[in-house]
Amino acid sequence: MTRPRAAWWLVSPALIAITVFLVIPVALALALSFTDFDIYGVADRHNVRFIGLANYQRLLAAPIFWTALANTCVFVAVGAPLSIAVSLATALLLHARLARARAVFRTALFSPVVTTVVAVAVIWRYLFHARHGFLNHALGWFGIGAIDWLGDPRWSMLAIIVFAVWKNSGSNMIIFLAALQAIPEEPYEAARIDGATRLQQLRFLTVPALAPTLLLVTILTMVGYFQLFAEPYVMTRGGPAQSTTSVLYYMFEEGFQWWNLGFASAVAFVLFAILLAGTAAQLALARRWSQP
Amino acid sequence: MTALPRRAEPYLIHGALALAAVIALFPLAWMISVSVMAPGEAASSPPPLVPASPTLASYRELFSRAAIGRHLANSVGLALAATALSLAFNVTAGYAFAKLRFTGRDLIWKGVVGVMLVPAQVAMIPVFLLLKQVGLVNTYAGVLLPSLASASGIFLIRQYARSIPDELLEAARIDGAGELRIFRSIVLPVLGPVLVTLAMFAFLGSWNDFLWPLIVITSTDQSTVQLGLASFQGAHVTKWNLLMAGNVMALAPMLIVFVGAQRWFVRSLATTGIR
Numbered sequence: 261m262t263r264p265r266a267a268w269w270l271v272s273p274a275l276i277a278i279t280v281f282l283v284i285p286v287a288l289a290l291a292l293s294f295t296d297f298d299i300y301g302v303a304d305r306h307n308v309r310f311i312g313l314a315n316y317q318r319l320l321a322a323p324i325f326w327t328a329l330a331n332t333c334v335f336v337a338v339g340a341p342l343s344i345a346v347s348l349a350t351a352l353l354l355h356a357r358l359a360r361a362r363a364v365f366r367t368a369l370f371s372p373v374v375t376t377v378v379a380v381a382v383i384w385r386y387l388f389h390a391r392h393g394f395l396n397h398a399l400g401w402f403g404i405g406a407i408d409w410l411g412d413p414r415w416s417m418l419a420i421i422v423f424a425v426w427k428n429s430g431s432n433m434i435i436f437l438a439a440l441q442a443i444p445e446e447p448y449e450a451a452r453i454d455g456a457t458r459l460q461q462l463r464f465l466t467v468p469a470l471a472p473t474l475l476l477v478t479i480l481t482m483v484g485y486f487q488l489f490a491e492p493y494v495m496t497r498g499g500p501a502q503s504t505t506s507v508l509y510y511m512f513e514e515g516f517q518w519w520n521l522g523f524a525s526a527v528a529f530v531l532f533a534i535l536l537a538g539t540a541a542q543l544a545l546a547r548r549w550s551q552p
Numbered sequence: 553m554t555a556l557p558r559r560a561e562p563y564l565i566h567g568a569l570a571l572a573a574v575i576a577l578f579p580l581a582w583m584i585s586v587s588v589m590a591p592g593e594a595a596s597s598p599p600p601l602v603p604a605s606p607t608l609a610s611y612r613e614l615f616s617r618a619a620i621g622r623h624l625a626n627s628v629g630l631a632l633a634a635t636a637l638s639l640a641f642n643v644t645a646g647y648a649f650a651k652l653r654f655t656g657r658d659l660i661w662k663g664v665v666g667v668m669l670v671p672a673q674v675a676m677i678p679v680f681l682l683l684k685q686v687g688l689v690n691t692y693a694g695v696l697l698p699s700l701a702s703a704s705g706i707f708l709i710r711q712y713a714r715s716i717p718d719e720l721l722e723a724a725r726i727d728g729a730g731e732l733r734i735f736r737s738i739v740l741p742v743l744g745p746v747l748v749t750l751a752m753f754a755f756l757g758s759w760n761d762f763l764w765p766l767i768v769i770t771s772t773d774q775s776t777v778q779l780g781l782a783s784f785q786g787a788h789v790t791k792w793n794l795l796m797a798g799n800v801m802a803l804a805p806m807l808i809v810f811v812g813a814q815r816w817f818v819r820s821l822a823t824t825g826i827r
Contacts, residue, residue: 266731267652274645274701275660281698282667285675285682292678302684353569358562367811368573371580374810376760378778379799382785383579386586386792392599394582426575487671490762494782508673516767521677528674535671 289525297522308522315526325527327502328510331417335506336485339421344474344481346425347432352466354433355440366437370430377427381494384423385410410496413503420491420504428484432477439473440466475546479539486535507531580803587611587796594792610797619772620801623780627759628805630776633696634758635751641701642750646709647739651716652731668703673763680767694768699757705750712746713739752813759806777802 293315300307319325350369354362372380387394388409396406409419443466451461467474488506492498498505498513505513508531515524586594588606614620648654649661679698680689688694716739724734740747762778769775772783781802788794 263652263731264654266735267648267654267657269732270644270648270652270735271654271660274641274706277641277697277701278664278667278703281679281700282670282672282675285678286670288678288681289674350569350572353565353572356565358565360562360566365569365573369576371807371810372576374756374806375580375803376762376778376781376806378762378781378785379802380579380583382781382795382799383583386594386599386796387579387582389599392595392792394599397599426579430576483669483671487673489673493762494785511673512763515677521681525674525677528671528677532671532674536669539669 289528292522293526293529295522297520297525299519301521302519311522315523316530318523319526319530324502324505325507325510328505328507331502331504332486332488332506332508334417335421335424335488336482338418339424340478340481340485342421343425343429343485344432344477346429347477348436348470348474350429350433351436351440352462354437366434369433372427373430375427377490378494380427381423381491384419384426385495388419411500413501416496416500416503420488420495423495424485424488424491428481432481435473435477436470439470443469471550475542479542482538482542483535486531486538507534580807583796583799583803586792587800589793591791591793594796595790610793611801613794614797614801619775620777620780620798622773623775623777624801626774627777630692630695631755631758633692634699635754637696637700638702638705638754639747639751642705643709643740643743643747644735645701646706647713647735647743649706650710650713651718651721651739664703664706668707672698676764676767683768689768690770690774692774695761695765698764699761705754708750708753709743709746712743716742748813752809755809756806 294310294312295301295308296311296314297308354366354369386392390396390406390408390411393409395409399405399407407415409415447465448461451465456464487508489508489512492504492506492509493512496504498509507527511524511527511531514520514527582601585602587610588608589600589603590605590607590609593600593603649657649664675698683689683694683697688697720738721734724738729737760778761776762782765776765779766782769779772780775783781798784798785795
């Protein structure tokens with residue numbers, strides 16, 4: 261068999277699968293978002309009508325959408341930097357010359373990543389419990405009063421953030437660790453001979469060397485965090501008082517609980533547009549910073 | 553800023569790492585502890601750390617009350633199938649993109665990379681409607697089809713495949729071996745480690761998948777462990793011992809596999825950071 265022919269045989273299954281289950285559906289989702297496909301449409305396709313941008317107008321006018329967007333932005337704005345900071349800190353600790361038993365610590369710190377949100381969310385729900393939870397118990401040791409983590413709209417998003425950071429920091433930690441291990445030793449030795457402190461080495465050697473990885477991790481984390489769904493679904497069902505409803509949760513509710521599939525598709529596309537814009541903005545910012 | 557005494561450094565580093573490890577593991581350790589407590593023991597203030605007298609009653613009740621045996625079987629079956637399919641679809645494509653020339657290869661590859669940016673949820677509603685048309689809702693096929701090929705899986709394979717020396721392949725071609733024969737006898741063995749990695753990620757991804765099975769599966773019989781756990785949680789909101797026992801059932805397989813093969817996980821994740 262000729263090389264190109266074999267290549268097509270090898271590539272086609274995956275390309276067909278991606279086209280049929282991703283590319284075409286995304287195009288269909290766009291089309292759906294311009295219709296009023298709802299429960300009547302599910303029953304009979306002929307009930308569906310083309311309504312232009314009405315879904316988008318309705319979506320932009322719905323207060324709950326803006327609540328969901330605000331909640332998601334808070335989650336991303338607080339959770340992402342926190343998670344990245346924790347990942348970087350633990351990676352630096354693991355990478356330190358004096359660190360021992362690296363594999364043990366690495367396994368321990370990575371194990372939350374391997375768990376399912378559904379299962380650990382329950383554990384954390386117990387930990388966050390207003391009366392029986394360990395967190396409030398521990399806060400009591402410092403003289404801080406009990407907080408109703410999951411019942412108070414002011415604290416619920418913070419609870420979700422703490423949970424998400426606990427669960428996700430491990431994977432970025434591994435990426436940072438690999439990048440740290442790829443940095444050559446010589447500049448550090450020269451710096452040490454010149455009398456540079458650890459902090460100076462960190463600022464002038466490590467951070468610039470990590471810049472591309474930092475960008476990658478930031479984009480990946482932000483994209484991932486914007487798709488917040490499982491945590492609010494399992495822990496708080498978007499409550500209390502919609503304080504933990506995310507954009508994707510809103511899409512799920514509208515689409516699969518109320519069957520407003522046309523409207524839900526519009527929500528999904530708005531999310532997609534935000535992700536694209538966010539990623540493009542980050543890449544542009546990074547390009548600007550890397551040019552002196 | 554005064555310099556830290558050199559002798560204190562190892563203690564500080566290991567102390568910080570130990571603290572982080574405790575924070576990471578504490579919820580999981582407690583989960584096991586609560587799962588062997590007596591009913592109602594966990595719902596007291598102050599919250600107990602260790603059971604007064606451990607018992608397996610919760611697990612027994614779980615197997616008889618919830619259909620957890622059935623759900624475990626479903627999850628295992630789906631995860632194994634997803635792994636096999638992922639290997640079949642992604643490895644072939646990854647190798648082809650890495651080592652074989654064909655028209656439009658680079659352009660198509662750019663498209664595949666672009667696909668990685670699209671959040672899967674955008675496609676979920678149309679795919680659901682499509683599956684409904686062909687009657688595949690609430691079936692294994694319905695759960696598996698959307699993730700047959702994954703752009704990031706192909707990316708991973710391509711990354712590794714590129715390191716296969718061209719001379720090796722050329723020598724085989726000169727010897728008269730066909731392309732598919734080369735793929736089977738030379739490429740696959742060399743790709744060994746990354747195949748294991750892809751398999752682990754596929755298994756883990758399928759085991760932990762929540763939103764898509766939640767949409768596609770509509771009956772308890774077909775539910776996976778994650779779905780069963782979620783609805784079980786809804787029905788027994790404060791029976792902590794039962795909930796934790798269910799968790800242990802849901803988490804244990806993955807944790808055991810992970811601890812046993814953590815080197816592979818770590819190594820593969822590390823390569824995503826290296827361009």
